[in-house]
Amino acid sequence: MKTHTTTNILASILVTTLISSNGFAMAKAPVKEDTASSTPSTPSPTPSATPVREPAAITGSITPADFNVFNEVSYPVGQLVDSRFQSYRELIPQRNAQEGHYTDSCDTTPDTQDRFSDRIAYAVELKMHPLQAGLGYVADAYGMNSNENTYLANSLISHPLCNVTADTLNTTLGGKKIPSASTIKKANEFANKMNEYRRQALSGDREGYVKASKLWSKFMMCTSYTESLTSANTSKSNSVASKYAPSGYRRPAGVLFYEDPYQDAASKLNIGLFQFTPNSGGNVQACIREWNKIYPKCTISTKASQAEMIRITGSSLQTFNAFCGASKVTGMFAVQVNTSKSSATHPYNLVNGKLKLPTDRCVSPHFAAGKSYNHFGPFQNSVGTNLEEVLACTLSGDY
Structure with missing residues (x-):
């Protein structure tokens, strides 16, 4: 019994010694810092904004049923733009319908709406409706089918506008007259505004459509x-008009009326709001073709004489001239949408060496001729400065 007792005592002493030794060692071990609480946490990166996915092309009209382009667009926008050019104020004055051409009366909708602002805003409204472009006669030059019935119909609002950069403009403008950074910023502001209004209009928002119409008209x-x-009413304009005027025309x-010294004889004379050459076989022919699709009972001959085209492009109400101006924009867009040539459309429409479908493309007005x-x-x-002039005017004030 004694032996067991002694053994137990020794064992207890040994265990106690080991525990004390381990406890001392543990007490001496360095205390680790709580790095989780002392090190500032790295904030999570702010997620980048998801790019807006623009709605695909539309091929039908979305004009609100009660929309009045003259009350809601023509007068307020015309006044605003005229206020920027107070020495001229040419958009709002009433024009003399008695000096008009029959093409000024083909459409009864703008009857008695005889201001230049009326005819421009109404032309924009016509081109807000999709139509197959009249470009079959120049199709080969732009990588398009000569059969106009194969074209995807387009309008001023059918496709979104492309944003631009110095690099994309270098491509689309052929390396010439690349705008300044501030002008490029304005071009993108215009495109972004228009795309926003387009999205609203496509979602059924009436105000979005009105804003899109106002901005294009402006x-x-x-x-x-x-x-x-x-420079419309200068002595030089009168002199050129007298030189070319057909019998009975004033x-x-x-x-x-302007003679471009840098053009050949066939393209030298330019007339009216948007400066068209009175040559029915020239670049107004696409406008004539589209006009004839809209007004089959009030057509213009694609072989009209120069004298007749002077009367048409130089009419007092400028109806065809305004129509052709808006048609030139949609015609340019039609090329970008329907072409099979990458050089004739915006670089953003080319992905991995392949062109996007016509319905998925964006369009831009900033291309070399x-x-x-x-x-x-x-x-x-x-x-070098005229794009800035147009954009600064367009983005000033409302719309």
């Missing part, structure tokens, strides 16, 4: 000032 009215209205107020059927010098920044 863009075209500003272009008319850059193209012609600041230049109406506000209608510019030979690339996408562009008529307008300002849209391609032809003199």
Whole structure:
């Protein structure tokens, strides 16, 4: 018994010693810092905004049933643009319908709406409705089918506008007259506004449609000032008109006649709001073809004489001239939508070396004339400042 007791005591002492030793060692071990509480946490990166997916192309009309383009667009927008050009104020004055051409009366809707702003806004409204472009006669140059019935119908609102960069503009403008960074910013502001209004309109928002109509009308009215209205009534304009006027024709107020010294004889004379050459076989033929689709009982001959085309493009109400101006924009877009040539459409429509479907493409007004059927010098920044002029005017004030 004693032996067991002694053994137990020794065992107890040994265990106690081991426990004390381990406890001392544990007490001496360095205490680890709580790094989770002392190290500042790295904030999670802010997720980038999801790019807006633009609705695909539409091929039907979305004009609200009660929309009145003259009350809601023409007068307020015309006044706003005229206020920017107070020395001229050419959009709002009533024009003399008695000096009009029969093409000024083909459509009864704008009857008694005889201001230039009326005819421009109404032309924009017509081109808000999808139509197959009249480009069959120049199709080969732009990689398109000569059969116009194969084209996807398009309008000013059928496709979203492409954003632009210095690189994309270098491509679409052929490396010439690339706008400044501030002008590029304005071009994208215009495109983003229009795309926002387009999305609203496609969702059934009436106000979105009205805003889109106002913004396109303002863009075209500003272009008319850059193209012609600041010099329409000069002695030079009168002199050129007298030189070319057919029998019984007199230049109406506000209608510019201009000889372009850089063009050949066939394209030298330019007339009216958007400066068209009175040559039915020239670049107005697409407009004539589209006009005849809309007005089959009030057609214009695709072989009309120069004298007749002077009367049409130089009419007092400028109906066809305004129509052709809006048609040139949708015609340019039609090329970008229907072409099989990557050089005739925006770079964003090319993915992995393949063109997007026509319904999935975006469109842009900023192309060199030979690339996408562009008529307008300002849209391609032809003199280095005129694109800025149009965009600054368009983005000033409302709409």
